Amino acid sequence: MKLKTKLIHGGIDGDPATGAVSVPIYQVSTYKQDGIGNHKGFEYSRTGNPTRLACEELIKDIEGGARGFAFGSGMAAMSAIIMLFKQGDHFIVGDDVYGGSYRVLTNVFNQFGIDVTFVDTSKMEEVEAALKDNTVALFLETPSNPLLKVSDIQQIAQFTKEKELMLIVDNTFMTPYWQNPIELGADIVLHSATKYLGGHSDVVAGLAVVNNDELGERLHYIQNAVGGILGPQDSWLLIRGIKTLGVRMQEHENNTKEIVAFLQKRDDIESIYYPGLKLHQGHDIQQKQARGFGGMVSFDVGSAERAERVLAKVKYFTLAESLGAVESLISVPAKMTHASIPAERRAQLGITDGLVRISVGLEDIEDLIEDLTQALED
Numbered sequence: 001m002k003l004k005t006k007l008i009h010g011g012i013d014g015d016p017a018t019g020a021v022s023v024p025i026y027q028v029s030t031y032k033q034d035g036i037g038n039h040k041g042f043e044y045s046r047t048g049n050p051t052r053l054a055c056e057e058l059i060k061d062i063e064g065g066a067r068g069f070a071f072g073s074g075m076a077a078m079s080a081i082i083m084l085f086k087q088g089d090h091f092i093v094g095d096d097v098y099g100g101s102y103r104v105l106t107n108v109f110n111q112f113g114i115d116v117t118f119v120d121t122s123k124m125e126e127v128e129a130a131l132k133d134n135t136v137a138l139f140l141e142t143p144s145n146p147l148l149k150v151s152d153i154q155q156i157a158q159f160t161k162e163k164e165l166m167l168i169v170d171n172t173f174m175t176p177y178w179q180n181p182i183e184l185g186a187d188i189v190l191h192s193a194t195k196y197l198g199g200h201s202d203v204v205a206g207l208a209v210v211n212n213d214e215l216g217e218r219l220h221y222i223q224n225a226v227g228g229i230l231g232p233q234d235s236w237l238l239i240r241g242i243k244t245l246g247v248r249m250q251e252h253e254n255n256t257k258e259i260v261a262f263l264q265k266r267d268d269i270e271s272i273y274y275p276g277l278k279l280h281q282g283h284d285i286q287q288k289q290a291r292g293f294g295g296m297v298s299f300d301v302g303s304a305e306r307a308e309r310v311l312a313k314v315k316y317f318t319l320a321e322s323l324g325a326v327e328s329l330i331s332v333p334a335k336m337t338h339a340s341i342p343a344e345r346r347a348q349l350g351i352t353d354g355l356v357r358i359s360v361g362l363e364d365i366e367d368l369i370e371d372l373t374q375a376l377e378d
């Protein structure tokens with residue numbers, strides 16, 4: 001089955017009992033047993049629920065893994081993955097991962113003895129230099145946020161295999177439509193399904209896929225023991241969102257390419273960060289490991305004041321955190337998603353006060369460009 005077909009018919013396709021083409025929402029907590037321990041595969045919905053299972057089978061199929069898991073948020077998925085490890089373990093982590101991932105590692109799991117070193121995972125020397133005797137895992141996002149830095153998953157996977165580390169990739173920005181980290185050597189893929197997979201700004205969810213059954217058993221044990229599961233209604237919404245992932249991702253990218261071309265023509269934009277640009281740091285690696293460049297672009301308008309003016313003037317771009325939905329969203333990372341990072345550290349990372357990030361939506365491109373044109377006028 002090809003990917004676009006899998007998005008629609010992957011996992012558990014419809015309802016064999018009634019012929020319904022959509023998986024039913026099993027709004028239920030417990031299941032009748034015919035005798036003690038004699039059940040039809042479901043005992044209690046924290047352990048397993050048919051609608052959630054359909055969602056989990058679907059993400060497993062489209063990421064090409066051994067087993068999938070659905071959680072109440074991307075952070076719940078991330079936290080369950082960290083719980084595979086123990087006190088005294090050390091992680092190497094990308095230095096511009098999602099702020100919530102940074103926070104949960106440095107303010108929550110640090111209290112349970114998880115040690116972390118942050119490095120630029122697009123630079124192999126930095127990754128290698130961070131290795132310690134107690135290193136157990138490497139966690140990265142590619143392309144990263146907000147500068148869209150690209151890390152070479154295959155090269156890093158070679159390193160993690162050699163050193164017997166687990167490679168965990170947050171694939172939220174690319175989605176399985178453009179990139180499949182497990183095929184490139186990752187052990188675990190994780191998603192904030194709140195973003196492109198759901199796609200309509202109406203559900204908060206997290207997904208994880210593992211590359212082997214043994215790891216699947218361990219993660220299921222944690223999912224059931226800790227309990228951060230996705231409910232049946234949201235599992236259904238997510239399945240519905242994923243059905244149109246292909247057409248949405250194509251169109252997000254088409255619109256983004258036009259916006260990038262528009263920005264390139266202007267001489268009042270200092271830098272444009274988009275992996276589709278030939279001069280972008282990771283363009284070649286991106287082309288090798290992914291099938292597309294995505295719908296996120298960041299650009300520098302020169303100053304905090306100008307960035308603020310642009311955000312105040314746009315009509316169709318909604319000023320909001322988050323990304324990956326049908327609506328175009330705009331933000332200033334230094335003041336919003338990355339505000340918790342100290343100014344000095346932000347400067348080191350290249351996240352300037354004039355940096356504007358947009359998540360390009362599915363509105364008519366002429367409207368979007370007209371809107372940006374008037375917003376950039378001084």
Ligand SMILES: *Cc1c(COP(=O)(O)O)cnc(C)c1O
Nearest residue numbers: 073074075098170172192194205
């Ligand atoms: C939003 C996001 C998360 C966190 O997911 P939630 O669903 O908000 O918990 C993790 N990683 C990335 C890249 C994100 O954009």
